[in-house]
Amino acid sequence: xxxxxxxxxxxxxxxGQEVTLRCKPISGHNSLFWYRQTMxxxxxxxxxxxxxxxxxDSGMPEDRxxxxxxxxxxSTLKIQPSEPRDSAVYFCASSFYGTNTxxxxxxxxxxxxxx
Amino acid sequence: xxxxxxxxxxxxxxxxxVQINCTYQTSGFNGLFWYQQHAGEAPTFLSYNVLDGLExxxxxxxxxxxxxxxxxxxxxxLQMKDSASYLCASGGGADGLTFGKGTHLIIQP
Numbered sequence: 001x002x003x004x005x006x007x008x009x010x011x012x013x014x015x016g017q018e019v020t021l022r023c024k025p026i027s028g029h030n031s032l033f034w035y036r037q038t039m040x041x042x043x044x045x046x047x048x049x050x051x052x053x054x055x056x057d058s059g060m061p062e063d064r065x066x067x068x069x070x071x072x073x074x075s076t077l078k079i080q081p082s083e084p085r086d087s088a089v090y091f092c093a094s095s096f097y098g099t100n101t102x103x104x105x106x107x108x109x110x111x112x113x114x115x
Numbered sequence: 116x117x118x119x120x121x122x123x124x125x126x127x128x129x130x131x132x133v134q135i136n137c138t139y140q141t142s143g144f145n146g147l148f149w150y151q152q153h154a155g156e157a158p159t160f161l162s163y164n165v166l167d168g169l170e171x172x173x174x175x176x177x178x179x180x181x182x183x184x185x186x187x188x189x190x191x192x193l194q195m196k197d198s199a200s201y202l203c204a205s206g207g208g209a210d211g212l213t214f215g216k217g218t219h220l221i222i223q224p
Contacts, residue, residue: 033211042216043158043202056210091157093211103148104212106157 002026004107006092012113018080021110024073025094033104034067034077035091043091049075050097082114117141119215121203126221127193135188135218137203147179147186148204148212158202162188190220198222 005024013019025032033048047057049069057067064083069075079086089111093104118140127133139147146165150158164170164179164186176189188201200217 031211035214043214045211045213048211095211103160103163104158106159108157 004092004094004105006090006107006110008110009108010111010113012115013082014115015083016081017114018078019082019086019112019114021077021090021092021112023075023077023092023107025075025092026105027073029094029096029105030072031095031097032069032075033093033095034075035093035106037089037091037109038087046077079112082112084114087112087114117205117213119203119205119213121201121215121218123216124219124221126223127190129193129195129222129224131193132189132191133193133220135190135201135203135220137186137188137215139184139186139203139205139215141184141205141213144181145206145210147177148206149175149177149186149188150202150204150214152200152202152217154199161201193222195222195224 007022031050034046035043036046037043046059047067048055052069065079067077089109091106091109093106095104121137146163148163149161151161152158162177164177167179169178174191179186200219202217203215204212206212
């Protein structure tokens, strides 16, 4: 079975440019999460969706960040304009709400470098 | 809110046993999770505790005390491939997980 698929795996861009990260969750999962990981702050939850509806975006650092989930099989995280402090690994994870554990399945991550 | 604390780094010897501790303070509790993350890779699920006590899974065991807000991950018969970061996380259900910053475990020959 295919796991969570993220693209791009690596992106290097210049400050001020728009960045779009993409995620395809595991088929049948109804919850999707965007995390950001840095050495200093660890894994931080940015936003999550249940049944394609954004539930909590309190972790989104500022208005430059936005996320959408137009359907059950696709989500995007957009940064516009990007800044060097946005450099991090961005993980998408999905789960099936209703299981006993609520285990998250992570994609391989998108490593973003903003120069 | 949620606050999760775990040691930043630990060192252990191949073949030995190591215990990684985690303390948590959460406004709601649906379970305590442990994830393993090798450098440059995604976190992968190791264990889940929702009731007090010890859960054993092969060389790995996880313990939970809800009254103390405390958990540990026990790794036995350490192998070099166990060198990784171990992330303690609280939450679960529809609201996702809040992660600690992780414990970087170094295994020495």
